[in-house]
Amino acid sequence: MSHHIVDFIDIYFTYPDGKQAVNGITCRINHGESVGIVGANGAGKSSLLMLLTGILLPAKGEIRVGETPVTKKTLSVIRQKIGFSFQDPDDQLFMTTVYDDVAFGPRNYGIDEPEVKKRVMKALETVGAVHLKDRAPYKLSGGEKRAAAIAAVLSLEPDILVMDEPTAALDPKARRRLMNLLKGFLHTKIIATHDLDMVLEICERTIVLKEGRVVCDGLSPEILNDEELLEQCGLEKPLALQNCPVCGSGKLYGSLLEGTGK
Amino acid sequence: MSHHIVDFIDIYFTYPDGKQAVNGITCRINHGESVGIVGANGAGKSSLLMLLTGILLPAKGEIRVGETPVTKKTLSVIRQKIGFSFQDPDDQLFMTTVYDDVAFGPRNYGIDEPEVKKRVMKALETVGAVHLKDRAPYKLSGGEKRAAAIAAVLSLEPDILVMDEPTAALDPKARRRLMNLLKGFLHTKIIATHDLDMVLEICERTIVLKEGRVVCDGLSPEILNDEELLEQCGLEKPLALQNCPVCGSGKLYGSLLEGTGK
Amino acid sequence: MHMADALISPVVGGIMWAATAGVAAYSIKKVQNDLDEQKIPLMGVMGAFVFAVQMINFTIPGTGSSGHLGGGMLLAILLGPCAGFLTMASILVIQALFFADGGLLALGCNIFNLGFYTCFITYPLIYKWIMRNGYSTRRIFSGAILSAIIGLQFGAFSVVLQTLFSGKTELPFGTFVMLMQPIHLAIGVAEGLVTAAVAGFVWKMRPEIIDKGVFGKASGSISIKKVLVGLAVVAVITGGIFSWFASANPDGLEWAMFYTSGKEELEAPEGIHQTLASIQERIAFLPDYTFKTQEQETNSDDTEAEEAWPAVDAGTSAAGLAGGIMTLLLAGITGFSIHLIKKRNKASAV
């Protein structure tokens, strides 16, 4: 299914105020891959995702989704393939009920109402939010909002799921639920996040950005265990790897281990 | 220094729309303690902190900071002792430059300008944000905003530091820096967060809330290792204590504790 | 300064609804033609912003009192007149529905009073004129303050006219004007200062927002000539309708009263310098009632005039009083029994 390959070809992007956010990124993401994009605050993660979804257009270089280059003209085609969830679900839930919000996308694509309903209910079921369907988005808790925002993206039935910091501000259990949901989604996933533990669990591949450039691109377990590399990029090892006495001892265990005389 | 003891005595709070956010919380936090407040989304953490700072007033019960009960009349006394940082730094930074923002509090307390300057610079140094002093808060990155917001709280020279989800949206390194900063702060600290790993590292004591009640209150390492308890409260073990995804070694901390005979 | 439903007559409410609908239709067409669809969320979110900021109280320097943002002028500055007017309209719709501020019949009046003058009069004529040589902090400051104040004065005067034409209040024109305009001068200054401070801040931080009026040049390009012509047309039409209404309606008395007392106000030698003392005087010396009888006599050939003066006779009054009390009792009983029936139904359903 070559038409779901995402290709960044030497992309540059500069914000109007002169800030160079993306400085020559080239990479290819294959169909069905699950990719984590990580990097310090301001590394250019969000900018890259916005370039992919055509919210921003590159100053130089070309982005291709399958055969189609992302340009102003092809936007509506591209966007039908891509579902993008923003960092702040409040930006994304703009209708007055969850149902209407999830139905917003399909309705815009001129799908008829019974089919819209089917899609909406399916999306809501996937995220376990059917009971929220008649509620107003502002009455939801943070985690529920996130679920609704994701359903709104799923109802588009995208071939490529693109998410910006999906786990921020969720409590640990809600985060776990979201991660299970993402594991079950089998199409291409591109996730920008600071939650390296999540990347470790659900993305086989990790791309590390620094100052708008790709510093490293490879298998997640390898990259996320490379302390030196992460340190350089304003990151640190996923917490789950930090204190493991088998893979490398952390402070907490260090002292405990000393105490036990090991 | 009994005057920095924080005492919650059977506190109830109901939002005007009838939502009972706090349902009888009693606890005492001693001077110099470092306390993590954890719980699922909507457990009542933020409400509790707002009650402490007098943004909300309890429907029933009394909160005391030292000898002083928190009432409408004592607010300005109380607030001089407490520094509160909001979950979203955007809500907190409203002046045109970082310097003015950090100086805002001291100036309101009628402190003279040379002293204000000294305090501001000290606060900015503490958070490593001196270079930001003439920048507009609006143009900072997420982590920088957070640092500025914390400096604005520190410049008040509070005896009690109260923070709501201070690590959310920070990159791992910025988070680490903030944690080091907090470790260095020797007065009372009360931190509401979902970042259980941070609690494990910097708070010796943890209070678990659920539906506006204290479910558990004790030493952090013990509470954060009690899988069943955490599960009930919408939480999960800190990532550092979970199974290592690389080597697959199991509940290490527990077995280590047993091993040491503790 | 929201007009309330209770204070207007259906005719005035209707006319102002029509006028507002006309301006809104024009604005929608203009917004649709000129600009890309990006403006819709921008208008919505900005409207919500003004709604929220209206609730923050700002201290007015030197007075100890506080005021809040009105928003009409700020919206015009940021969104341009047409989008600004529409945004103001939706804010007022929501206020009318959720806060019962103003009311649904008076909505036309309120949208017109708060949106039209700032967006379509003072914005193009004053603000734009001050900015004709380009923007600067000082110009934005003076332009925003001046146009906010004058816009509000128009609005307040409009309230006076609409109230008087509705004939629900006995307040003489002169007194009403003397009450409304100075109060709204103070409010206008407060609003102007806050608007100016906000616009000035935005100009300093993100000049492009003010510069382009968000939607590029198009939004600011309402030609002054068009505005003046439009105004003249509106004036002629409403004038015509009002005078028709005045002559065809028993409330025409009010119209006459407005004329006479208005003239008196002009001829009063003390003029504007008359202060509260003179208002008091007027309250004492112009018992409206005698005033009206005179008018009625001169208008005695007007058959409808009689209806404005319900016959005063003990019999009907007593019947009215007794019947009124019974009606209210009946209403109370009805409400109570519905309540009981509902309760019982629920209890049996459980």
Added chain:
Amino acid sequence: MIVMSNIIKSLYNIRMLDELAEKRTFIHNIHPLIKVLTTCVYLTVTVSFDKYELSGLLPLIFYPVVMITLAEIPMIPILKRMLVVIPLIIGIGIFNPLFDHKPMVVLPWIQISGGWISFFSIMFKGGFTILAALILIATTGMTRIASALRMIRVPRLFVLQLLLTYRYISVLMEEAGRTWNAYMLRAPGQKSVNPKAWGPLAGQMLMRTYDRAQRVYQAMGLRGFNGEYNPGDVKKVTVKDILYFTCWAAFFAVSRYFNLPALIGEVVTGVMK
């Protein structure tokens, strides 16, 4: 010192009405367009009474009484809301007794000036119209009112913008509330925002809002929005709805053309004699 800002309190008012609109009573199920129309007729009839026609106005109280009880709307918050608004009306109405001394009701033991009659007539009208608006929103909700507006051909652009404004009021009022609290925490003893902070405070919020608006727009664009908003299915007007409207309209018309209390009163006093 303001503890919980009035911003958040106003937000509760909005949310309360919104929650009431989620109930499912007979009244809630009436077609929104019909409810909007009924409200319009009611308002027009109410304000069309002459300023001295006090008794004739009274039967109109049946509308709010019946609606509030049928729709199970709690009285207290609605009346509170009314108390907030009514002083404005009193402010203007109170001048009537001052200026208008014509004796109107002449009974052996009581005489009331026309000014007082018209004052009370304004008060009743004020009460009725305020209740009618609140009842409309509390039984219909914003979304359904918007769909009614679409049915009477209010342009899409305006309706969508209205809905967006409504939606974001919640988000921005919460933000404003938090900013206000943050301000007050560091500015103890101030009652409102000091002039020096005006521009930065409101301006900063405005620019955040502006950026948010861009993101909202992009989020809409990403889901295929091209300026035409499709509201999905719309309910049809049924016989029940028409019947509802006809009943009320008939009642309003009768109240308007016959002074019911006077008729009742005449019957009663006639009987007594």
